[in-house]
């Protein structure tokens with residue numbers, strides 16, 4: 153089955169050299185094809201060219217002068233959660249800090265209480281509704297973390313829901329086990345006991361059921377120490393899981409050096425970075441994933457995107473969609489924020505939200521750029537004057553169609 157998209161004003165390829173990611177200044181390389189068509193065959197990109205040379209096809213989609221770009225790849229979300237936390241949001245508006253709310257039993261522990269009493273079916277229904285909305289907003293691959301369970305049973309419940317989403321939705325979904333998201337009430341005075349449970353009970357169970365692709369840890373003051381993080385990374389690796397880690401959100405504790413030493417696929421957040429942290433990350437193959445939605449919502453610093461790019465790091469962008477620190481899964485907004493608040497150019501931001509996002513979940517061989525052979529997960533925009541218009545005209549919907557595996561997603 154061949155489908156032709158014709159009447160495209162501009163294809164934003166992101167890359168045409170089959171690169172796994174774009175590092176440092178390469179992020180601004182932005183190959184395009186003007187006045188173009190693109191042919192899809194069996195859900196993949198088969199060919200593309202310029203107006204006048206359109207091949208025959210079984211079906212046609214008229215792009216009506218819109219641009220064509222790869223779908224967003226959201227490489228950091230906590231999509232499976234129960235209930236919401238706008239009550240905490242209201243408290244913050246009245247002056248309480250995220251830390252104060254967490255210290256009185258709110259935050260991650262609040263979400264964990266809500267999740268423990270939700271059934272797998274209820275969690276699935278809620279997460280499926282969110283995922284459907286995100287695909288319509290242009291997200292064509294996603295990572296989903298556990299971390300609101302904090303018991304073996306509840307962590308497994310979250311990951312089963314994520315795996316069920318992967319079975320029932322047409323987009324690739326990778327999962328990360330984040331049992332080390334916070335110390336549950338039961339272990340508030342026995343941190344070693346909880347780490348032992350993660351290592352000896354949760355990880356083997358999750359591995360046996362093949363529920364996770366990665367292991368994750370929230371390394372932060374009041375959460376998991378660098379030593380605890382390292383023990384969990386090593387245990388994850390022993391169970392065949394590479395790591396993707398929450399580091400440097402509020403404090404720089406030396407977590408980047410340890411993550412890089414263990415070949416983490418990505419280190420995420422990075423709102424608080426020393427010069428040494430930047431230098432270590434920039435020299436490594438670990439991807440730095442920045443989450444500007446979290447900075448916006450919590451009013452904390454934005455990750456140093458410009459410095460990381462200028463020093464040659466691999467930078468990706470993601471939403472961190474979760475009920476506490478970033479209650480939006482809209483990648484279009486993330487791309488806008490990256491340009492307004494993190495001094496990324498539109499070309500860099502779009503690349504970081506596509507190809508480098510795909511690299512951060514090890515899917516850049518099949519997604520993240522418009523190259524022959526890749527999956528036809530594509531966004532057709534409304535007619536726009538230039539790629540920069542996407543982040544510039546923030547908060548508006550520029551998407552005409554989202555295609556997943558070559559089919560319009562409705």
Ligand SMILES: N=CN[C@@H](CCC(=O)O)C(=O)O
Nearest residue numbers: 259260370398472474476477
């Ligand atoms: N920082 C740790 N975890 C989540 C937020 C968790 C929450 O507040 O529910 C994050 O990535 O921001």
Ligand SMILES: [Zn+2]
Nearest residue numbers: 228230398472
């Ligand atoms: Zn997160």
